[in-house]
Amino acid sequence: xxxxxxxxxxxxxxxxxxxxxxxxxxxxxxxxxxxxxxxxxxxxxxxxxxxxxxxxxxxxxxxxxxxxxxxxxxxxxxxxxxxxxxxxxxxxxxxxxxxxxxxxxxxxxxxxxxxxxxxxx
Numbered sequence: 001x002x003x004x005x006x007x008x009x010x011x012x013x014x015x016x017x018x019x020x021x022x023x024x025x026x027x028x029x030x031x032x033x034x035x036x037x038x039x040x041x042x043x044x045x046x047x048x049x050x051x052x053x054x055x056x057x058x059x060x061x062x063x064x065x066x067x068x069x070x071x072x073x074x075x076x077x078x079x080x081x082x083x084x085x086x087x088x089x090x091x092x093x094x095x096x097x098x099x100x101x102x103x104x105x106x107x108x109x110x111x112x113x114x115x116x117x118x119x120x121x
Contacts, residue, residue, distance in 0.1 A: 006049070006053045010050065018039070021035040021038050022035075097114060097118065099111065100116070
C-alpha cells in the first residue's frame with residue numbers, strides 16, 4: 001500500500017468515524033460517551049498509522065557523523081558590492097549566534113560553538 005493511498009483511505013475512514021460519532025451524539029444522546037470514546041480511539045489509531053506511513057529518506061551511511069551540523073563551519077560567501085556611500089557591516093553585527101545564542105565576536109562568519117554560518121545583513 002503506497003503512502004499516498006494510505007493517507008487517502010485514512011481520511012475517508014476518519015470522515016466516516018466523525019459522521020457516525022455525530023449521528024450517535026444527536027440521535028442517541030444516551031450513548032454520548034461511546035461516541036466520544038470512538039472519536040478518541042480513532043484519533044490515537046490515526047496518529048499511529050500515519051506515523052508508520054510517513055515518508056522516509058534513505059538510511060544514513062554507517063560512517064556518517066551523528067553530531068555534525070549539516071551547515072559548513074566556514075564557507076566563502078560571495079557578497080554583493082555595497083552601494084557607494086554605505087559602510088561595510090560585519091557578518092555578525094547582532095553580537096550573538098542566532099542558532100545557539102552564544103556570544104560571537106564582530107566579523108565572525110561562522111559560530112565557533114555550533115558551526116552555523118551566520119547571516120549577513
